[in-house]
Amino acid sequence: MSMLLVKGADLVGAGAQDLLVTDGVITEVGSIASAKGADVLDADGLVALPGLVDLHTHLREPGREDAETIESGSGAAAVGGYTAVLAMANTSPVTDTAEAAERILDLGRATGLVDVVPVGAVTKGLEGAELAELGLMHRSRAGVTVFSDDGKCVYDARVMRRALEYVRAFGGVVSQHAQDPHLAGPQACAHEGELSGRLGLPGWPGVAEESIVARDVMLARHTGSRVHVAHVSTAATVEVVRWAKAQGIDVTAEVTPHHLVLTTDLLTGYDPVYKVNPPLRPQSDVDALRAALADGTLDAVATDHAPHARHDKEHAFVDAAFGMLGLETALSVVSDVMVRSDLLDWAGVARVMSANPARIAGLTGHGRPLAVGEPANLTLVDPDATVTVDRSASMSLSRNNPWHGRTMRGAVHATVLRGRLTAQKGAVA
């Protein structure tokens, strides 16, 4: 029998309590002086949240193990306070079969730092033409529930419609990377506006996202299916989602930490570390995204953690790879911009970084209240810690960290996965 006594943590902002974990399950909450044989974790001054869940992670294995592996990405996730991550399907080979999904599940379990939950491709090879074996992936040991062609949009409306209908049979959900490929083609890399015009960078207009989201919510209404919008980046997309929810359409949406803070003017120096898809937007969009996360229009924060080897980023801006790291910094970013500004309290953070993403992904063992009988997945946060991000101090194999040198308030102190300490103070435990 393994026991862990967490002393004095503020449980989701509702007051300090002690918490006893026995064999991975919370067995007592209250004032617990001591427990014989238990490891003790002093959590005085820390906030305890249910373990964080990331709906959107790129772990790069199989295929690009030089950029990230399931092991290294799991380490970054644990350090960042995550107990479950959904691993996107755009690996090489693509996760579009039951066997590929089970392989990722097994590699995740072998590392054991975080529950690695495979996302299945919507279409074979992410080609957007024929449905992948959605049902077989769901029936596999991996139990795939979230499907996404992320990196590419499921653009053909007929294919999207069929996917939405088909996965309804087993409670699946399609997570859409909303990007009309004709309005924002493969070269599109900067928010279309005055700055992209001045810099001569191919524009990625907000309408390329908004028009797809508008179509998809209508498809969800028509089919009675559920749809999830990945990495919402504009104020108008928020308006579409808000309208759809008001109509009773079954839609959920996520926002990345970087779209909550970083703006398009960072592109002035052409540094590809700021190249991401969808692109960084103007401050007006950032403000709208924060407000929408606070009022519940946006359901979840998802990192879109996208590691890249140096040599894939050190190209001319339009040639460089899209994406930025996010797992290790997400909680600090949300703490800094949402909690300090009173847009969210800690219960709100638990909602958008744990409960809602777990519910969207159908993960029953995550995102649960910190109560007796629940799995002991915990993230302990030091709300007053000031961190200055150093890209070299990362569990990730990659260094494309847009937060390097920035100082934020609030940091993950420790992470507990089913009663076992997985990370503490920035290092894997």
Added chain:
Amino acid sequence: MSPTTAATLETPPTTRHTKRHLLSSADLDRDQIKAILDTAAEMHTVQSREVKKLPTLRGRTVVNLFFEDSTRTRSSFEIAGKWLSADVINVSAKGSSTSKGESLRDTVLTIAAMGVDALVIRHSASGAAHQVAQWVDAHVVNAGDGMHEHPTQALLDAYSMQQRLGDLEGRHVAIVGDLTHSRVVRSNLITLRTLGAKVTLVAPPTLMPSGIGAWAASDGFELSHDLDAVLPTADAVMMLRVQRERMSGGFFPTAREYTVGYGLTRPRLETLTRANPDAVICHPGPMNRGLEIAADAADAAQSLVLDQVSAGVAVRMSVLYHLLSGEETQS
């Protein structure tokens, strides 16, 4: 301005270009532009001599690193470097980065490691020269980056126009054509505005860069979709190349319709000349005769097309001289 002798050109310039690189036309203030153009005028007189070579950059190495084909710009920089006695090496790196798995940084560091004083960079991607300047110790000259800038083109355009029109302060320059995809227009806007010229950009809305309205408002230039309304007040008309493949991108319906709307046709040449006999015509080349510019306009007495090419060498000599001379020579 009085041409000085070659002897003074061997001494450091008095008004030195204060930055290490020439990446953007915005790197140059009015005085620096004037200094470069004054030196260019001196260089220009050297071109008419029998012996054109100056010893100014003897022992210096200039690499023309071209990731994109450009016979005219590369030749112009090559001649400019050679007439200043620099060792000039042309490296064609087209397709060498992404296609072979080598990063831009690797490619550039490899060249720089050979001991280079100046890198003249041409790249199809906007911002490439800016990125390169952060990686190398050598001086970097932007010889055209994607749809972004082409600062030496703007300098040679200003030089050519000045030769005919005198000071450009208050002069009206119309720039007409595919503005969206043009690095020439972005550099010219900056340089011409810095020199106090009035600028009007003319194009169909589909060939104007995104956010151009806000840009025009903050930087003080005009926009028009009506070339005929702009021509009568123009002192200079700069026609930009329109690539025929833009039609498949839906930027305009047909070549014929483009020419009728935005080409410098023979009737428009007459309008221009009638309104202002001294007005000049520029084109950065290569020209699509019959599309954006009628042959009559290209070959008219007011056309600066060949002056621009000749000025290009002098201006690039001046730029290399301002960047490279007067530095401590390596012992």
